[in-house]
Amino acid sequence: MTLRKPLLVGLAICLLGAPLLARAYEGDWKRGHVYYRMVCTECHKGQPCGVIAPNSLTRAEWTAYLQADKHAKGKDSLKTYLGKPFRASIAGTNKAAAKFADVPDEELYADLKAFVMRSAKDGDAPTGCR
């Protein structure tokens, strides 16, 4: 009983204050790097298009690519390859997909975006295929 009042106060602060102070998830570029390297690059190694280095595109080009959401020249959606169903489908053979199986789609998208923005040709730390 003695805990009831403070608990209610805490919850009230939470409900009233959180929307005011909450900020958008900014993206974890390190996790994005792991996904890019271990999922995107691993798959691209066996594709005709080959591996795409983050620093082969500028930030503007990456932004346009992400906004277009077209993978394989428009054959499918890029977000498909970041989604939980795709990760679940390859989790048996891809350790990164298994490790990030439960990461929300929008977080993983933000992670990947943060990584390619940082690692683009004109980014803060241009990064090759590694």
Added chain:
Amino acid sequence: MVWGPIEGEEGAFVLISILRRSALAVGLFIFAGAGFPGVAVAADSVDHSRFKVLRKPFKSGQEVTRACIGCHSDEVEQVMKTKHWTWEAMNPHFDQKLGKKTVVNNFCIGIASNQPYCTSCHIGFGWKDNSFDFTAQENVDCLVCHDTTGTYRKPPGLAGHPVYEEMEFPPGSGTILRPVDLNKVAQNVGKTSRYSCIACHSYGGGGDGVKHGDLDSSLQVPDADTDVHMDALGLDFACAKCHAATGHDVPGSRYAPTVTRRGAPPQSGVPEKRNPAICESCHGSRPHSVDTVAKIKPLPGFTTVAMAAMVNNHADKLACQTCHIPAMARGGVPTKMSWDWSVAGRMGPDGKPIEEFDAKGHKIYDSKKGAFVLGENVVPAYFWFNGEVKYTLLGDKVTKGSGYTPINQFGGSPTDGKSRIWPVKRYRGVQPYDPVNQTLIVPHTYGTDPDAYSVSFNWEKAAAAGMASAGAPFSGKVDFIRTEMLWPLNHMVAPRANTLTCNDCHNPRNGSLSEGRMKNVPGLKKGPLFKSGR
């Protein structure tokens, strides 16, 4: 409850402990998690974005450091005593002053007169020439090690400064570098990471993977095959996991290598002065248990107990790295195996400097630097090594002959009781030397002034400028000499399945070591017979 500034992990732990005891804890944690995602992991690193002193625009790195010193004055003093700051180290076995400030190598050769380029990897700001003030605390660069944003970098030519204003780099390339957001970086400092260490330690010698052979950018996000300890989806070790610093002094320098350690591994939490950055710190000196050995195919007539004993006995004479680092440069980044400065200066048909690349796009010739030979998945050379390394320093007499002049020499023998066979990158070069004084030369290789070789393509001018900066005599004559440098391998530890096996060294027919990897290692006796091989 007193709310004051929280400094260090201890403070964060205290805060969390207090909150957990409070009936408000549940609600506040939900609240904090919604508004400030970083708070939930405050125990791992203090959230510096809360500190007013960091919530302001910074115009220079020194301004940031002055803010850091407000709370971390002891830490700055610690840093200024380390090799990362002084670039000086004493050879523990010979009366030699070593460190980047002093040594000569056969990559970029030496820092004298070339400081603005070399010191992009110094943990300081403004070391552009011999007048740099090593006593000024504000010159210490905290961010280069503690940045977590991955946006802080220091291009060559800026004497250790990051980019403050938009600039074209390299000049004439059309590539524009944007200024680093010092405010953002300062508010997001944290523990060192593979990214922060690799930014310098994998780019020595002028590029990715050039120098060490076991350090390159593939270790930012390595898989298990590249390094079983740093595997990003496995153990995910940061560099500091093994190179555990005390007072900002990072152990594990190759200027004072630890070749072997007998006895039990150190106990967790028990301080000691021994180098922790060696395999035995975690694995002990008899690391192969019956359980681990049982997973490999036993030799005929060997029980698993006998197998474990036999493999452990090998550890008396073989460094762990010998079997567990079967090849270097395994992450897809080539390492430089030789560099010939003597062929620099060849121009294109238009009389301008040229660059040439191999089929994979790796540079193999540069008019300003000479010719390179690169290698991937390179099998190491093997040496008996007792931890003693003697360097050839500027001023030491060298003789041009048919062989290679050693830049460094490893001590060791099969009979001294303290040496082990060690895998080594054997790197060779052809570099300028003074044939009259019979000394190596530190030339002014790079710069925008007329004495720099990259501008004048004149070795005599470059040598005169470099040797003057080094305070060393120069006859005015330049010749070239073949040199060799040895780099012990420690990283890129392979998974168990990819380690060396008996037959990599022992001939399966007669046990002889004359045909395997150890064929050039002196003092090895004929081994046992392995009829079935492994």
